[in-house]
Amino acid sequence: MNPGTRPEGVLCTGRLYCDIVMGGLPALPTPGSEVYADRLTLAAGGGAYITAAYLVARGRRAGLAALLPAEPFGAAIADELAGSGIDLSACTAAAPGAEPQVTVAMIVDGERAFVTRRAGLAVPATLAAAIGSGRYRHLHLGELATLAEAPQVVALARAAGLSVSADCAWDAAVLARADLPALLAGVDVFLPNRVEAEALARHAPLADHAPLVVIKDGAAGAEAIRGATALHRPALATRVVDTVGAGDAFNAGFLDAWLGGAALADCLDAGAASAAMAVGRIGGARGLLEDARTMAPRRAAR
């Protein structure tokens, strides 16, 4: 089946950024100093978009409900978004006069540092209509901060019969909250990484955050916690080019398998396979569908 044509779509929501990626830095800048990049790339970023792109690359229909970055940065990522195969009909333009929502990513060898400007609402006004459209069976939130800003979306999704998942993503202010299990009520699958999980566990046991908690742990693989039981599966041994987007790609593989009713070990392995694709290529999801299509003969058998 061609990418993007499988039924049972997933709606992804959360902030969409224009990533300004500064590559080949000799060192990260320190106060009072300046460093020079070898290359500059503009790319679309944010967990909701990257997970949606990897879902489409796996052949799962996916939509994105997000506010586009204000100009001139919206135009800079328009072609990438248009070529992603994601249903963008629930994306809306930023409010007139809004600040652009951008991330500056600084890359030194394998190390990365980010500066992000969040601007405007976390979710567009079109989200409720997209949830109620009947076109989706699952809602994925790209970051916990989105849920903190728009806590009503989980109840909306559940009322429309959708299951719900959420990535965590690092946000010190959100992770300092003691009420996260309550905020996550109604979320079926919660997918923090190891560092985020350690911050969460300072307030409440991980198992209290959702019926299924999946902890992504880089090269060490991932662990699923369901109540008192835990299941670990390794990462795939693969050439690591760039880990940007690995966690969001993992989400796509895991959720695609989980929605298909696969056993938990197979869901973890599907996450690892999707993440392996991400670590094997540069950047987030730019050009991903093209890459996935070049692998089409292998995928056609799915």
Ligand SMILES: Nc1ncnc2c1ncn2[C@@H]1O[C@H](COP(=O)(O)OP(=O)(O)OP(=O)(O)O)[C@@H](O)[C@H]1O
């Ligand atoms: N160095 C690596 N080698 C092999 N696989 C990796 C490596 N780093 C990440 N992965 C794969 O990616 C998955 C998710 O990685 P990670 O734990 O880095 O998520 P994350 O920190 O949420 O990533 P992100 O930076 O996208 O938010 C891992 O479970 C693993 O399958």
Ligand SMILES: [Mg+2]
């Ligand atoms: Mg992550």
